[in-house]
Amino acid sequence: MVSEVKCLNCGKRFRLKGESPSSNFFSVPCPECGGTLEPVSRDLREKEDGVEGIEEPTLLIDKSLALVFWDITEEKTQLLKDLTKAGYEVRLLKKPSLLTQWLRFETPSLIVLAAEDKEKIRPYIDILNSLPMPERRQIFVVWITSKARTLDPRLAFLASVEIVVNTSDISRFSDILARGQKIWRDFYYPFKQVEEALAKEI
Incomplete structure (x- = not known):
């Protein structure tokens, strides 16, 4: 529609x-x-x-959508420019209700949540976790915080995000994102194949 x-x-x-x-x-x-x-x-x-x-x-959106929530003191300008250069349509999130509204019209390819504490990003994560699993798997979620080791898989799993990035590595965000997305694609590719095969049989 x-x-x-x-x-x-x-x-x-x-x-x-x-x-x-x-x-x-x-x-x-x-x-x-x-x-x-x-x-x-x-x-x-x-x-x-x-x-x-x-x-x-x-x-309203004709590119891959990237939504960014920024609640840390570090500067975000270069990161936003890098995302735009990478081909994303970048929009800022100031409250969880905006994420809910975007999801009604466009499934974002990327969500960046920059906040020190997990409680700050929890409302966004709860919304994402309420989505049907096939839709949730289309969204790559990044948590930026000084309390994480970049690409720590255990913390990412516990936080229900795809990757975590330490604030000291924001200048390398594009490279880290590309690496994380490759790992993610390689991991989910077999699941996608199974889902597509099952869909054809139904």
Whole structure:
């Protein structure tokens, strides 16, 4: 299903993959100007379609989505630039409810949770762990904290994330992410093959 939202500030329209928001306002900000998005009613959509001067709506997200929650003192600018350079559409998370809303429309490929304590990231992890397992496996989750040894598999398992990264290694994040994702792909590839084989038999 594809629905639409419109920015109340700049007027740009966007298409969403997923159900139409149930509320009057969509709390994910406009990627063009940061304004408030609201759902476009069917009547308005039919009225505006084909009107000269009104652009066709574009997808709100047309790349792999990366969501970032940042609650540490270290600078995040270079990490965000590196993710964008790697081909991700990067959006910041300021509260767990935003993650819930994004999941209704787009399954993120990557989630970065930067916080010292596990309790800070727990609300996000709880939301992710409530997803169906096939969907959860599509999401690569990274926890950045000074309390972890980078790529410590035991802590990653206990925290329900794919990898952990020490804050001192943020400058090497891209390389660490690539290494972690390769390990992850190699590990889950046999599971994916089995799932696909079973799906064909059903």
